[in-house]
Amino acid sequence: MARVLVVQHVAAEPLGVLDPMLRRRGHRIRYANFARHPEANPRLDRYQALVLLGGPMQVTETRRHPHLLTECRLIEQALKQRIPVLGICLGAQLVTHVLGGRVGPCPSPEIGWYPVHPTHATSADPLLRPVREPQAVFQWHHWGFDCPPGSTAIADSPESGCQAFRVDGHAWGLQFHLELDQRLIHRWLTLPQYREDLKASGLAVTPERIEADTARLLPATLRLAEQVFGAWLDQLGDPEQRLVLSSR
Numbered sequence: 239m240a241r242v243l244v245v246q247h248v249a250a251e252p253l254g255v256l257d258p259m260l261r262r263r264g265h266r267i268r269y270a271n272f273a274r275h276p277e278a279n280p281r282l283d284r285y286q287a288l289v290l291l292g293g294p295m296q297v298t299e300t301r302r303h304p305h306l307l308t309e310c311r312l313i314e315q316a317l318k319q320r321i322p323v324l325g326i327c328l329g330a331q332l333v334t335h336v337l338g339g340r341v342g343p344c345p346s347p348e349i350g351w352y353p354v355h356p357t358h359a360t361s362a363d364p365l366l367r368p369v370r371e372p373q374a375v376f377q378w379h380h381w382g383f384d385c386p387p388g389s390t391a392i393a394d395s396p397e398s399g400c401q402a403f404r405v406d407g408h409a410w411g412l413q414f415h416l417e418l419d420q421r422l423i424h425r426w427l428t429l430p431q432y433r434e435d436l437k438a439s440g441l442a443v444t445p446e447r448i449e450a451d452t453a454r455l456l457p458a459t460l461r462l463a464e465q466v467f468g469a470w471l472d473q474l475g476d477p478e479q480r481l482v483l484s485s486r
Contacts, residue, residue, distance in 0.1 A: 239264045240286040240474040245309055246271045247293025247328060250429060254417030255460065256467050263471055272305040279308055282315045287322040287474050290329025292415065296381055297335045310336050316409070322473040323409035330411030331383050337405065339386030344398045347439040348377040351451045354393045354401045354414060363392045365410055365469045366402060368462060374455045375414040376423060382413060408473065416463040423452050
């Protein structure tokens with residue numbers, strides 16, 4: 239059993255399908271909910287894993303969202319201690335930023351379903367090795383990243399570049415949202431702020447089109463999520479042993 243610190247930025251972007259997977263394995267979840275408590279200052283010393291979820295803010299908006307600086311410190315500590323890290327969308331961008339990689343606007347926003355492609359390193363990656371050919375995944379972002387220095391690119395896109403990376407053998411960043419099920423995608427498409435964001439993006443896609451694509455493409459993505467998140471959970475190992483190793 240491990241204690242997992244989960245950084246949440248907005249109520250509409252929770253752990254999704256990863257939540258029951260963590261609980262089935264007996265891990266303890268503690269949320270650092272910066273939407274409710276922007277002044278929170280969680281410590282990492284009681285935890286054996288770190289998950290950073292998505293959100294609408296950008297990594298450079300530290301004046302408006304000073305908790306982003308707190309998150310960067312958590313990431314720095316986690317990387318130094320080599321505990322398992324999983325960054326999703328904004329979370330992956332923050333990991334990239336901490337490592338000195340470029341984070342910035344995409345050539346075009348990606349909202350809806352887009353294919354990601356395996357790289358030469360994907361087949362050897364513990365998490366993404368099931369991706370042997372282009373795989374449709376759900377996206378909702380205006381900014382993206384280059385794979386950060388010292389990392390390995392494990393998924394990319396001809397249009398938007400790096401889509402996933404691994405840092406050594408303990409930290410992963412995913413630009414896309416494998417954690418979403420149909421209920422959460424539907425929720426995003428019905429919330430006013432998300433609908434306005436989609437409308438303002440200029441993309442020629444409607445909520446109805448995304449719902450139709452979801453019905454067709456989600457089953458395969460849920461199977462992939464089970465494999466990817468299951469492999470990440472395998473990295474948690476024995477928390478007592480990990481505490482000993484991290485103290486050396």
